[in-house]
Structure formats: structure tokens, C-alpha cells
Amino acid sequence: MPELPEVQTVVDGLRKTIIxxxxxxxxxxxxxxxxxxDEQFVKEVQNTVFQSIDRRGKYILLTLSSGKSIVTxxxxxxxxxxxxxxxxxxxxxxxxxRLKNSFNLVFHDVRCFGTxxxxxxxxxxxxxxxxxxxxxxxxxxAETLQRExxxxxxxxxxxxxxxxxxxxxxxxxxxEILFDCQINPKRRCKSLNKKHLKKILESTRKILSLAMEHNxxxxxxxxxxxxxxxxxxxxxxxxxxxxxxxxxxxxxxKKEIISQRSTFLCSKCQK
DNA sequence: AGCGGAACCTGTCGGC
DNA sequence: TGCCGACAGGTTCCGC
Numbered sequence: 001m002p003e004l005p006e007v008q009t010v011v012d013g014l015r016k017t018i019i020x021x022x023x024x025x026x027x028x029x030x031x032x033x034x035x036x037x038d039e040q041f042v043k044e045v046q047n048t049v050f051q052s053i054d055r056r057g058k059y060i061l062l063t064l065s066s067g068k069s070i071v072t073x074x075x076x077x078x079x080x081x082x083x084x085x086x087x088x089x090x091x092x093x094x095x096x097x098r099l100k101n102s103f104n105l106v107f108h109d110v111r112c113f114g115t116x117x118x119x120x121x122x123x124x125x126x127x128x129x130x131x132x133x134x135x136x137x138x139x140x141x142a143e144t145l146q147r148e149x150x151x152x153x154x155x156x157x158x159x160x161x162x163x164x165x166x167x168x169x170x171x172x173x174x175x176e177i178l179f180d181c182q183i184n185p186k187r188r189c190k191s192l193n194k195k196h197l198k199k200i201l202e203s204t205r206k207i208l209s210l211a212m213e214h215n216x217x218x219x220x221x222x223x224x225x226x227x228x229x230x231x232x233x234x235x236x237x238x239x240x241x242x243x244x245x246x247x248x249x250x251x252x253x254k255k256e257i258i259s260q261r262s263t264f265l266c267s268k269c270q271k
Numbered sequence: 272a273g274c275g276g277a278a279c280c281t282g283t284c285g286g287c
Numbered sequence: 288t289g290c291c292g293a294c295a296g297g298t299t300c301c302g303c
Contacts, residue, residue, distance in 0.1 A: 077281085111281050111282080113280070154275095220283085259274095259275080
């Protein structure tokens with residue numbers, strides 16, 4: 001479900017609501033969500049305070065007063081909801097953090113792909129080590145990208161989804177980015193020159209920034225911490241627009257499967 | 272090493 | 288109405 005703009009929106013929401021709040025109790029309803037021993041997890045997070053919240057790629061990092069950090073990934077349907085503890089329960093509550101102010105931070109996840117892990121040190125986390133460039137890193141240039149992609153035979157769309165190259169792009173924004181820079185998602189990485197890669201980087205930054213300004217895209221599951229939807233779905237140009245006219249050339253938008261995922265494009269203006 | 276495809280889990284939607 | 292397959296903002300594992 002959530003890509004970088006949605007994850008960043010969740011991080012912003014969590015910063016406003018839970019920093020400085022103490023966890024007085026933690027209840028794990030679905031233990032498969034917790035990586036490692038869930039009893040140990042509960043023991044270690046209880047009676048600590050949320051100190052800072054950050055994002056790395058699509059991971060949310062919650063650092064506690066103990067110095068340890070919770071590393072969590074929403075995968076397809078995970079969400080954090082901040083509610084009064086008296087509110088009615090949902091069937092899909094998987095982990096509940098009960099706070100001292102009588103609010104709960106609830107990890108809600110229909111499909112249970114989401115993960116929550118407690119780590120001693122963020123710098124040593126094996127998962128985070130595998131994550132590639134943050135999109136706005138100054139060191140990420142067309143030259144850098146070309147070095148990483150020049151020998152790759154995969155379609156550019158698959159490369160954009162690979163979190164070890166650029167972090168944070170998912171299936172919706174990959175289609176939107178390639179439409180914006182007019183590059184066909186099936187094009188092999190090695191066929192792209194520096195100019196193409198420069199355009200891809202510019203579109204990546206432009207689309208992700210714009211989506212963040214609109215609090216992300218809500219198509220079905222994704223919600224903000226206060227349960228509101230994002231609004232960027234109203235600005236999508238190709239994702240989910242099969243057979244609708246291209247906003248640039250009126251040619252009908254096509255849907256194709258690339259690396260097992262639906263991909264939307266205009267075959268006339270994306271070359 | 273790099274690539275493609277299956278698997279993880281649960282729900283919804285469209286067609287017959 | 289009921290059943291069945293396809294599909295869903297993601298990642299990881301396995302075999303070639």
C-alpha cells in the first residue's frame with residue numbers, strides 16, 4: 001500500500017501525536033507481525049517514551065527513551081491509528097501500544113504482511129543496510145544512477161521498484177514517474193543514456209514531492225494517523241486509468257504487466 | 272550476480 | 288445468490 005509519500009505522511013502524523021508519550025502497556029494480537037520474540041518485544045517497549053520518529057525508504061523508525069528503536073514496515077495494508085482507548089475495536093488490530101494519556105497507538109493490518117521489529121541500534125540493522133538512495137540525496141545524480149544501471153537488463157520500471165537502488169518508489173509512483181518523463185516502462189535500463197536518467201530523477205523528485213504535499217494517495221487501505229485519506233489520487237495521470245485518454249495526447253492509456261505488477265502507460269508519448 | 276516467478280495473507284470485485 | 292478467479296500502494300525466497 002504505502003510508498004514514500006504515504007509513509008512520510010504517517011511519520012509527520014506520528015511526530016505530532018506520540019512524541020513524548022509513554023507506552024504503559026503493549027499487546028500483541030498477531031505475533032507473526034513482530035520479528036523475533038514477541039514477549040521480549042513487549043517487555044522491552046513497556047515503560048519507555050517515544051523520543052523521535054524518522055523514515056528510511058518505506059520504513060518507519062521510532063526511537064525510544066531506552067535508546068532502542070522500533071523499525072516497522074506497513075507493506076500493503078498496514079496502518080498506524082491514534083485513537084482514544086475507549087473507541088470501538090476493529091477486527092484487524094494486530095498490535096496495540098497503550099499510552100499514558102489514555103490514547104492507543106494501534107497497528108492495524110488486514111493482510112498481515114506488515115512487520116515490527118525492535119533493534120538495539122539503527123546503524124546496525126541489516127534490513128536498513130540494504131536500502132538504497134533517498135531520492136533527495138545530493139550524491140544521487142544521473143552519473144550515479146548510470147553506474148548502477150548500465151549493465152542491467154531489467155525494465156526501468158522494475159529498477160524503480162528495487163528498493164536497493166532508489167528507496168521509496170512503489171507501484172503507483174513508478175507508473176506516474178515514467179509517464180511524467182515520457183519513458184516507456186519496458187525499456188531496458190542499459191538502453192538509457194545520462195539524459196534519460198536525469199529526466200527520471202527530476203520526475204521522481206517532482207512526483208514524490210507533489211504527492212507528499214497532498215498527503216499521499218488513498219485508493220483503498222491507506223489512511224493517515226488520524227484516519228483521513230490522502231488526496232493525491234485526484235492528481236494521478238495514468239495509474240488506474242486504463243482506456244482513459246492520455247492527458248497529453250488523448251491516446252488511450254494501456255495496462256501491461258511488468259515484474260508481476262500492473263503498469264499503466266501511454267504507448268504514444270512514452271518512448 | 273542477475274533475473275523471473277512463487278509465496279506470504281486476507282479481502283473485494285466482476286463474470287458466469 | 289453462489290462460486291471462482293483475478294487483483295490489491297510490498298518484499299523475500301528459490302531455482303535457473
